[in-house]
Amino acid sequence: MDVSTIIRKTLRVPRSAAPAGDGAVVARQMDAVLATAGYKATRELLEHVAGLEPGAATDLAVDVVGAARALVGDHVRHNAYFIDFPRGVPDTVEFWVSCLRSAFVPDKRRKATDKELLALLGDGLVGLLDLPRYGRYQHTYAELLAAHDELIASVKDRVTLLRLGGSLEDETHALYRTLAESATPLGEADLGLLAELADGCADVELTAVPVRENRAVLNAARLTAGRPLVAVDTVLDVLRTACQASGGDVTLAEPTRFRSFSRRERRVLLAALDHVVAGNEGKLGDVNRFSRRFKRLGEYLHPHEYPRFPNARDVFAVARGEKTAQSTAGRAEAAFAADDVAGAAAILTAAPGMLLRSLDRLLRNASEAEQDDVLDAAAKVLGSVSGRVLCSVREHLGNRAEPDAARVFTTRGRRAWVTEDTRPPLPGDVVTRACALIDAELTSRLPRYEHLVVDPAVLDVALPLSGKASEDGFAVLPRGSRSHVDGEVLRFFTHWRQTSRSTDFDLSALLLDADFHYAGHVSWTNLRDGGAVYSGDVTDARDGASEFIDIPRDSVSAAYVVPQVNIYSGEGFDEVAESMFGWMTRDREQAGAPFEARTVRTRSDMRGGGRVALPIVFARCHDGSWTATWLHLYLTGSPNFNRVEANRAGTAGLVRGMLRRRYLTVAHLVGLMRAAGTKVTEWEPGVELDGPVTFLGVHQPDGLPDAAEVITLDRLNRLVPN
Structure with missing residues (x-):
């Protein structure tokens, strides 16, 4: 594990084992550079660097500064199309006309009239992207910096502490434990990091690995190393392990193309399946959900070659339809079809997590007498349900005493869509009783701090019930979290760098009134709206491109400001080499370049599968203060030509539903x-x-x-x- 990863994940700097010496000069230089990016090294860290041999101190300082700057997006050069942004941004139509004049008026020494320009254009249509000046930087990054005064320091600027940690090995093992023992599912980046760590930390003792996806990642490493699988108690655990070992999707959200397994690996996987099913044929019910994938896996495991694993062969017989196995969910559905809600609840007690996730449906369809039966069934299994599921159901029930403003659905890939909430609300007393049961169970499990x-x-901050409801980055909070916004000017930024195809991302801001109705927008089609200003459209990112939007809080009358990043053309968020969104705050008199690292409050990656990113929403409170609420959502959008004007209705409905929801914090x-x-x-x-x-x-x-x-x-x- 490298030092930079440890710093990025923990804000701790591993101790160097290099020889002692006089690195005091390097320590002072490191501290000065960190200050320009909004960081402060603690006394212990400075003393450690100062006590190293100068060469080793320099190597460590380079790692520290590089990791710290990358966290806030300061590892790239953020150029803006309009060199004087936020000053000097022209009217949209005037700017377009100036681009036309620059392209079509042959005599650059005089300004053609509108009539002359129209005559030169003739009857043909001209695209903005065909104009030499449009979408391409007209100045260098150095020229941009020269055009701006130096940032004036403010006590409101962010100061993030970097601390001295343990040895690199100790910090690596600690990070491994943190990820592996997480009580909630990890995001894609952290799952990948766990897989990387698992190979070198196989002998590190773990207290527990409660999340099945994490177990599969660790078991895939054990499979490769020839070790037996551990903590496997469902057939899906084995399927997840095979998917992870094949470089596929451990969450099972997407199909996996299995690799060829060695004979030793086949024996390990089949032995695990045989052990799960032995003496408990009810476990075969899970096969039906992923029968195609089990059939495909069977083609690679060759179970007929291993007669000593008869129960494993039954798994693939069910997948092929040669053997019948009814799942707990199937039997519960049969009870629902017979209008036997209490019976369905009794059946689901065999699957406590499923019962809790079905609690809303059970209570919604139950008679008054059956509601007691359902709550009694839930009370019996609460102790067997994971804390994450308890918290998730508690949050859900807290929003069910009245109809939702809009019903918002989100996927593991952070895709979102909105529909009308047609469910009848649950009775208030039922919600109160159910929440009290869950709260009592949570209280009994919470740590006892003195x-x-x-x-x-x-x-x-919303409880991080899933890493998939967030993004990797700096000071990024889980979906639904709210934080106070300081500063007179709010500035969004996005940066992307294409991999192989010309790619055009467009930073935009949708402005909504107090009733979530359209009140304006800022984008490449509208450079200004009230006090809001757009930095200019950049349409090619082979060397990276940045765009900004300024929102002076006292000049914008909108109740809600929704920044979004639209893919106009080219690669997706999960295809580009780099993609980020962030926001800064500063006071007007601070001046500075469009991007100043010490004013960055948060920076998040954008890696969702949609074509429109909705990372966050800003709201004006009744007292004039502002709050930020994280969304981490993506709209499907169109394959190309996405614009803020085209998705404003769907975005407004989504934001309304998300902001009206009460999150468990x-x-x-x-x-x-x-x-x-x-x-x-x-x-x-x-x-x-x-x-x-x-x-x-x-x-x-x-x-x-x-x-x-x-x-x-x-x-x-x-x-x-x-």
Whole structure:
């Protein structure tokens, strides 16, 4: 594992094992460079670098600075089409006409009249992309910087602490444990990182691996190493392992093309299947959901060559339709078809997670007498349900006492669509009883902290119930999380770099009123709207391209501002070499270049499968303050020519549904801990803390006791009980 990855994931710098020496000059230089990107090295980190041999100190400093700058997007040059942005941005039509004049007026020494220009154009149609000036930088990055005054430092600028960690081996093992033992599913990037770590950390002891996808990643490494699979208790666990070992989708959302397995690997996989089914033929019911994939897997495992695994052969017999196996879900559906809701609930007690996920449907279709039976059945199995599912169902039920503003569906790939909510709401007393049952179970599982010190900024963060509801990046929060927005000017930015085809991303902003109706937009088709300003359209990104939008908070009257990135043409978000979105805040008098790393509040990757990215939404509160709510969603869009005007209705409905939803936040679990007797106090900078404390916040501050346990964004999923 390299140092940069550890820094990027934990904001800790592994200790170097290099010889001692005098690296004081390097330490001072490193600290100065970090300050320009909004970072501050702790005293321990500076002392460590200063105590290294100069060459080794330089190598470590280069890794630290490179990783820190990349986190906020400062590893690339962010040029803007209009060199004076946000000043000097012309009217949209005037700009287009100037591009036409530049292309078609032969005498550059005089300005042609509109009549002359029309005569030169004749009757032909001219595309903007055909004009030499349009969509291509007309100046270098150095010229852009020369055109802007230096950024004036402000106490409001972001300062992120970088701390000294343990040895590289210790930090690697700690990161491995954090990922493997996560109580919630990981995102794509973290799953890939776990797979990379699994090869070198096979002997690291783990307390538990509750998420099945994580188990499959670890088992795929064991399979390659010739070891037996562990913690396998369903046939799908084996299928996931085979998919991961073949470089496919461990989540089973997409089909996998299996590779050829060695005889040793075939024996391991078949032995695992045989062990799962032995003595429990009910496990065969899961085969029906993925019968095609099991048939394909059987073609690669050759189960007929291994007569000592008869139960494994039954798996493939069910997949081929030669043997019947009814699943728990199938028997429950039969009970539903017979209007026997209580019977369906009783059947689902054999699959506790499925019962909890079906609780809304069961209660919605139950009579008053059956509602008691359903809640009794749920109460019996709560102890067998994962904490993640409990939290997810608790959040869902908290929104079911009244119809949703809009019913929003999201996929694992973060695709989203909206429809009308036609479900009748659940009775308020039923919702209250069900939520009380879940809260009691969660309370019994929550960790017992002697003294919990909470940064108020973390209370509105939605519980990270899945890494797939987020993106990799810097200070990125889970979907539904809200945070306060400071600064007089809000500036969005996007940067992308194409892989092989000419690719045009368009940063845009949809403006909505208090009723979520269209109130304007800013994009390449409308460079200005009120005080909002667009930096100009860049249409080719072979060397990388950046676009910006300025939103002066006191000049924009919209109640909601929805930044989005539309793919106009070329490669998708998951095809380009690099793709990011972020936002900065600054005061007007600070000046500076379009991109200033120390003003970046968050930066997230964009790797979804849709053609329109909706990373976040900003809302104006009644008191004039602003909040940011993370979405991490993608619209399918069109294959090409996506524009903010074309998707405004769907976007407005989606935003309305997302903002009206009540998410289960950190505040809810903190409230349960407080009610259970945990001492909870609010973090105040400068106030000394005595005794053992656990700090809960977005980032770790200075001033905590040396022995304090710290839970920040990178470990927030530890709050979710197993």
